[in-house]
Amino acid sequence: xxxxxxxxxxxxxxxxxxxxxxxxxxxxxxxxxxxxxxxxxxxxxxxxxxxxxxxxxxxxxxxxxxxxxxxxxxxxxxxxxxxxxxxxxxxxxxxxxxxxxxxxxxxxxxxxxxxxxxxxxxxxxxxxxxxxxxxxxxxxxxxxxxxxxxxxxxxxxxxxxxxxxxxxxxxxxxxxxxxxxxxxxxxxxxxxxxxxxxxxxxxxxxxxxxxxxxxxxxxxxxxxxxxxxxxxxxxxxxxxxxxxxxxxxxxxxxxxxxxxxxxxxxxxxxxxxxxxxxxxxxxxxxxxxxxxxxxxxxxxxxxxxxxxxxxxxxxxxxxxxxxxxxxxxxxxxxxxxxxxxxxxxxxxxxxxxxxxxxxxxxxxxxxxxxxxxxxxxxxxxxxxxxxxxxxxxxxxxxxxxxxxxxxxxxxxxxxxxxxxxxxxxxxxxxxxxxxxxxxxxxxxxxxxxxxxxxxxxxxxxxxxxxxxxxxxxxxxxxxxxxxxxxxxxxxxxxxxxxxxxxxxxxxxxxxxxxxxxxxxxxxxxxxxxxxxxxxxxxxxxxxxxxxxxxxxxxxxxxxxxxxxxxxxxxxxxxxxxxxxxxxxxxxxxxxxxxxxxxxxxxxxxxxxxxxxxxxxxxxxxxxxxxxxxxxxxxxxxxxxxxxxxxxxxxxxxxxxxxxxxxx
Amino acid sequence: xxxxxxxxxxxxxxxxxxxxxxxxxxxxxxxxxxxxxxxxxxxxxxxxxxxxxxxxxxxxxxxxxxxxxxxxxxxxxxx
Ligand SMILES: Nc1nc2c(ncn2[C@@H]2O[C@H](COP(=O)(O)OP(=O)(O)O)[C@@H](O)[C@H]2O)c(=O)[nH]1
Numbered sequence: 001x002x003x004x005x006x007x008x009x010x011x012x013x014x015x016x017x018x019x020x021x022x023x024x025x026x027x028x029x030x031x032x033x034x035x036x037x038x039x040x041x042x043x044x045x046x047x048x049x050x051x052x053x054x055x056x057x058x059x060x061x062x063x064x065x066x067x068x069x070x071x072x073x074x075x076x077x078x079x080x081x082x083x084x085x086x087x088x089x090x091x092x093x094x095x096x097x098x099x100x101x102x103x104x105x106x107x108x109x110x111x112x113x114x115x116x117x118x119x120x121x122x123x124x125x126x127x128x129x130x131x132x133x134x135x136x137x138x139x140x141x142x143x144x145x146x147x148x149x150x151x152x153x154x155x156x157x158x159x160x161x162x163x164x165x166x167x168x169x170x171x172x173x174x175x176x177x178x179x180x181x182x183x184x185x186x187x188x189x190x191x192x193x194x195x196x197x198x199x200x201x202x203x204x205x206x207x208x209x210x211x212x213x214x215x216x217x218x219x220x221x222x223x224x225x226x227x228x229x230x231x232x233x234x235x236x237x238x239x240x241x242x243x244x245x246x247x248x249x250x251x252x253x254x255x256x257x258x259x260x261x262x263x264x265x266x267x268x269x270x271x272x273x274x275x276x277x278x279x280x281x282x283x284x285x286x287x288x289x290x291x292x293x294x295x296x297x298x299x300x301x302x303x304x305x306x307x308x309x310x311x312x313x314x315x316x317x318x319x320x321x322x323x324x325x326x327x328x329x330x331x332x333x334x335x336x337x338x339x340x341x342x343x344x345x346x347x348x349x350x351x352x353x354x355x356x357x358x359x360x361x362x363x364x365x366x367x368x369x370x371x372x373x374x375x376x377x378x379x380x381x382x383x384x385x386x387x388x389x390x391x392x393x394x395x396x397x398x399x400x401x402x403x404x405x406x407x408x409x410x411x412x413x414x415x416x417x418x419x420x421x422x423x424x425x426x427x428x429x430x431x432x433x434x435x436x437x438x439x440x441x442x443x444x445x446x447x448x449x450x451x452x453x454x455x456x457x458x459x460x461x462x463x464x465x466x467x468x469x470x471x472x473x474x475x476x477x478x479x480x481x482x483x484x485x486x487x488x489x490x491x492x493x494x495x496x497x498x499x500x501x502x503x504x505x506x507x508x509x510x511x512x513x514x515x516x517x518x519x520x521x522x523x524x525x526x527x528x529x530x531x532x533x534x535x536x537x538x539x540x541x542x543x544x545x546x547x548x549x550x551x552x553x554x555x556x557x558x559x560x561x562x563x564x565x566x567x568x569x570x571x572x573x574x575x576x577x578x579x580x581x582x583x584x585x586x587x588x589x590x591x592x593x594x595x596x597x598x599x600x601x602x603x604x605x606x607x608x609x610x611x612x613x614x615x616x617x618x619x620x621x622x623x624x625x626x627x628x629x630x631x632x633x634x635x636x637x638x639x640x641x642x643x644x645x646x647x648x649x650x651x652x653x654x655x656x657x658x659x660x661x662x663x
Numbered sequence: 664x665x666x667x668x669x670x671x672x673x674x675x676x677x678x679x680x681x682x683x684x685x686x687x688x689x690x691x692x693x694x695x696x697x698x699x700x701x702x703x704x705x706x707x708x709x710x711x712x713x714x715x716x717x718x719x720x721x722x723x724x725x726x727x728x729x730x731x732x733x734x735x736x737x738x739x740x741x742x
Pocket of ligand 1: 022122366496
């Protein structure tokens, strides 16, 4: 069909209003994810075609309004709305609670935006409420749609109304709310600013909207008007005992209350909340909260790694068989068998774990538990300068850092997200376990448990220290106090959960996969240069590199090229460290070789190094992707390398010092 | 009947209700609180004191101690 053109739509709404579900319903799989410019908050865009238009939908972060400057999400949303000026804004509201949810659309309407109001969760609202949406539409002068995004009801209608709103664009006069006792001041200031500006400019100025104030400053007699605004604010505060922001917000809520009374009729009461409160009294209980959280995390782990493990192994075996079956020989064969296929394998073995992880996380989010978990863990995490929500990704890090870092998507604040991402590599993932098992069984027989525990604890302690340090270095003064809505518990919707899981998994495959794959091929090339050497042997380029860096490892007690090469390969994937040592010491047997080359002390220092140094490429790739910054990625690599080196040297040197007199 | 007193929300007892009288301090989270409906004049009920969960307009909001000490509410108390 001939395209009539583009319509740019922004999707706004409270967190938990069902915005994601509406977005997924509208765009299906035609979406892609990126980051908002300059920040680490996820930006989702998608499109659908309807009635000859191509409609491009941008999902804004979940927000409550546009006034709170401390909230990065509100800043992003506001910047997008004012600078990109989308054709239509769809505001998704939870219609079981119009009193609160209408605040955002009312604020947007005041500013003259072209809105469609989406009364979502209508299925739940209908149980106790009759909403006259025709009347609501008449009063507000905008299209109003009823939807239940979990089943898809009303989505077609929503599409239609978006086109309608686009075609008969409302004038941008804006909704007029009566601010009562502030009206005199508003009128006076409006005359000063100039009647050619919309009234909301004055109201926003009284609310101390910095953008508006800057705009006014630029006017001819800007400085004067600013002074007048200040004087006006002082007068209001003195006269009424509240500052103008508070009065304005109160009046808006007052207007909404009247509006809701006019268009709704209650029938019966909701019992949903009673049940929800009962669950909360157990789940967020002071004593039970943390044990329950621990249990939930335990099961998450079990599902993700125990259930995913066998599937991963199958995939792994399939790849091993596959690389063994590659016909022919020579460089092409070698590239496939030692480069491409292991590369693909490194990507795909993570797939079952990641898909399962996203599945569980989506269920936890959709059911409403995630908000509680964050709340329960908040106090503990605060000591690290982190938000309660960070606890989930960090714990998942013990399984595998890659999905753990992806799980930071659920964090809203940029600071929390970056700090969490930066310390996740210190959570000792399961791929590092084989190294510990090998070395501790050779050198500390009977004490393996203690050794293992000491390494995990070391990781946690370092995470606390590093998070604190980065917090004071890079995020001074940014405190996000805990204010969080706890949505009522809900039965997750299967279809919705699956769609969301798929979207997140696919993204991983596409983006992280590319990087993991390319690095694998690169390492293969390094292992085969100069042409004709035995793969990854002493004479290959990578062997030479190993030799040249081994002196650096001398003070840590393992200054031989095999250790260096195995650590280098460990960057590819930590599982590879043991395997590489195995290849390098092939002829004499691994256990004998390492018991000859290492001492208990240097073995321990080697384990510390393995715990801390550079996260594997997969992790580096997701760090890069998720922080959207090479600088943070470089910092993650360099601090871990430095920290790993310092600690292993420290342990070895101090240990040798105390050991000598005894010997 | 008791007399009306103004206390930080933090000091409400479980199940106790109060009317928000003001939010003190020009601190940055205030705009957020107000957008979420925690404005002067609204009735809040403390559902759980530790950790703090309040009910406003039929929704549940979790609050940190810092912030809960800055929201002042009027409540009736027998003294
Ligand atoms: N009953 C019902 N549930 C919904 C509806 N829309 C979304 N949900 C559910 O509400 C929860 C939160 O939805 P989500 O789209 O993640 O909300 P967001 O935080 O606004 O993005 C999920 O469990 C959804 O399945 C709806 O219209 N009716």
